[in-house]
Amino acid sequence: MYRFLLTPRWLGGTVLALVAIAVCLWLGSWQLGRFEDRFSSHKEAGKALATTxxxxxxxxxxxxxxPQVTTDTVGKPVTVSxxxxxxxxxxVPNRTVDGxxxxxxxxxxxxxxxxxxxVVRGWAPGAPSDTSSAAVPPPGGEVTVTGRLQAGEAVGSNGAVAGGLPAGQLGTINRAALLNVLSYDGWYDGWVAADTAPAGLTEVPTVQPQGGDGLTLRAFQNLGYTLEWFVFAGFVVFMWYRLLRREAEAEQDRALGLDPVLD
Incomplete structure (x- = not known):
């Protein structure tokens, strides 16, 4: 009943299906490897940050x-005087620490x-008020701050509000936003999270930048492409098997002297 598999048409179609399956599996494995590389890079960056x-x-x-904070420098301990x-x-309102x-x-x-x-000297719970800033005055005179270098925030990150904030509040911590508020001669890129917070404040943890080599949207796109290619390989198998069953049923109908019905 399956002698038709030895015909040139079916031999060629089977070979083509096998090639398509192999290509889909290879591309899926390649995309999976890309995801694993990005995941490993993310873990190594975390270990390096923890041991710095x-x-x-x-x-x-x-x-x-x-001049810019990158994934290689974010979280590095620095001093500035x-x-x-x-x-x-x-x-800077709408910031979450420890949930x-x-x-x-x-x-x-x-x-x-x-x-x-x-310099972000610390974090306080609740919403800022007109007296919040005066409650945590900075020390006067020359100081040396030790902290961790942070990347500038993207607009709208961490629930940041682009505008409409009261005077003395900032929606996003980046150079452009700071220049709009305070026109100093020049700002360093990013910001520094101080290691020691004054009384009434909590130290700010290191924030991983968006768009780096860690678990970004691109990494999960690689994982999505992996699933797609494996699905394509399964679809080729399904179609080949469906055509095989239809041809086998047609051959059986012919052997019984019936007109084959192809759906």
Whole structure:
């Protein structure tokens, strides 16, 4: 009943189906490998971040040759010296720490060369009020801050509000937003989360940047493509088997002297 499989048409179709299945499986395996590479990169970055102990001046990481915070520098411990600009302290609402809603306390730190560093000195629960900023004044005089370098936030991240905030509040921590509020000669890229928070505030954990080499949307796209290619391979098998059954039934009808009915 299955002698038709030895005909040139079926031999050619079977070979073509096998090639299609092999190609789909190979492409699916390749996409899976890409996902695993990105997952491994994410884990290694986390381990490196957890074991990083060397504290370096911020200028050694952010310099004319590498002025932006990247996935290689985010979370690195840095030191920066200067004096806090207490008159322009900012509150950043809609920030979550340990599952609780609150706000950051951000104080610009002016360096000796006139540049500014956005230092998040800590986090407080609840919504900021007109007196929140005055409740946590920064120390005066020359200070040296030790903290972790953070990447600038994308607009709308962490529930940030683009506009409509009261004076003294900031919706997104990035260079453009800071320049709109305080027109200093220059801002360092990103911001620094201080390792030591003053009384009444909580230290801010390191925030992984979006669009890096970790578990981003692109990594999960690789996983989605993996499933798609495996589904395609299964579809080829299904169609080949369906055609086989239809041809076998037609051959059986012919053997009984009946006109084959092909659905």
């Amino acid at each position: 102990s060397e504290t370096r001046p911020i200028d050694s990481l952010l310099n004319p040759a590498s 200067g004096s806090y600009d207490s008159a322009h302290q900012l509150l 609780k809603q609150g706000y950051y306390v951000l104080t610009p730190l002016r360096t000796a060369d006139g540049h500014a560093v956005a």
